[in-house]
Amino acid sequence: MTFASWLDTVTLPTTRFLLDVFSKVIFAAESSELSLLYVLSYIAAAANETNSGTIARLTGITNAAQAKRVVGGTGLIASKLAEKIGYERIALNTSAQSITKTCSG
Known part of the structure; x- marks a missing residue:
């Protein structure tokens, strides 16, 4: 439906x-x-540990699902990660053939 x-x-x-x-x-x-x-299901996903998912939580600002924002925008997450690993290690317009996880302290 x-x-x-x-x-x-x-x-x-x-x-x-x-x-x-x-x-x-x-x-x-x-x-x-x-x-x-x-x-x-989208409305229900607006819930947290103390509030039920409601349309008000999706459209509100105070104590709502939209209340938390990343200062400077979410693009900063990718930019900061790129700075941390080094821009030269990032390959654009290519497909990944494999991913290897290494542990470094």
Whole structure:
């Protein structure tokens, strides 16, 4: 069942409108492009050890799923890792043939 087909069963027009907007804002997709199961599992995944997953946790800021951010953006994670291992060791536009894990202290 798509999210849109489930929304067709919602009788309150305002609720249907808001959930349709939620689909576009959170998933950047039309409600007809999403399964109801995916939407429900995504909402549930917004939970943590003290809060249930809710639409409010996905759209809110304070104490919500979106509350924690990486200062400077998540691109910094890759940049800092690249600096640590050395840019010259990074091969772009190539496929990996094998990966070897070594232990160094």
